[in-house]
Amino acid sequence: MFEMHGKKALVVGVANENSIAWGCAKAFKALGADLAITYLNEKAEQSVRPLAQELGAEIIRPLDVLDTDQLDVLFEEITQRWGQLDTLLHSIAFAPRDDLHGRVIDCSAKGFGLAMDISVHSFLRMIRKAEPLMPKGGTCMTVSFQGSTRVVEHYNMMGPVKAALExxxxxxxxxxxxxxxxxxxLSPGPLMTRAASGIDEFDELLDAAAQHAPTHQLATIEDVGAYAAFLASREAANVTGGVHQIDGGYSIVA
Structure with a gap:
């Protein structure tokens, strides 16, 4: 029923084969989309480029969202090569380690501002650039976490940041x-991604989520990808503005 043939999708946030963005990229490709995939820097390129090539990505470019020139070059290439963009997937977040591991009330203004810029405002910047490439409509997605609405131990300052993102x-x-x-x-429950590895005692959070979720299992990047692909399809054109829980029901358990 769902397909993306002829659609152009930009996927930002692939770090390795465990990335949520990678799960989404695979799902988009499986439904027929043409892909543009970015990597953070030269070090990340070593892991990301082979994955992007595996999916036949037509555009593979560096993107540090703090570098406005790189963002401009990326969207210029999308404009020149495709002339359109149908799907944007933003799956990046960052907080300085010292601020992330401390109390929310103790986080520095500089650290909080940097986390908001990379984790939230970069999504808005990308949407703004994607908008003129979506004259017939499109889909923009980002990735959140339940720490936006509930206090999750050790999630700390990323809770307010994800609340702002939502x-x-x-x-x-x-x-x-x-x-x-x-x-x-998209709001999956706890997943072992590179970004999550920076959170203290994350293994314990994974175990607790699996025990308490009604399905008794964690979501996978494939689960998230399948849901994202549905949202990117024409069948979901009248769905918007939601925070979609993809967590085996963990978010409904007290």
Missing amino acids: CAVRYAAAELGPKGISVHA
Whole structure:
């Protein structure tokens, strides 16, 4: 029923084969989408480029979202090569280690601002550049976590950051809805990704999630990819502004 043939998808945030973004990229490709995949820097390229080539990505470029020139070059290539963009998947987040491991009330203004810039405002910057490439509508997605609405031990300052991201999704969805552009947040439960490895005692959180989820198992990057592919399909064109829980029901358990 769902397909993406002829659609162009930009996937930002692939770090390795365990990345949520990688699960989404695989799902988009399986449904027929053409891909653009980015990597953070030269070190990351060694892991990401082979994965991107495995999926036949037509565009493979570096993207540090703090580098406005790289963002401009990426979207210029998308414009020149494709002339359109149908799907944007933003799966990046960052917090300085010292700020992340301390109390929320103790985090530095500089660290908090950097986390907000990379984790939230970069999504808005990408949407703004994607908008003119979506004259017939499109789908923009980012990745959140339940620490946005509940206190999750050791998640610390990323909780307020993800709360801001989800709020940004709602406002962007309201602003772009008349143009047929939907905006979503994917919220899987705990997953062992490179970003999650920076959170203290994350293994314990994984075990607790698996024990308490109604399905008694964690979500996988393939689960997230399948859901993202549905949201990117024409069948989901009238769905927007939501925070989609993909966590085996863990989020409903008290």
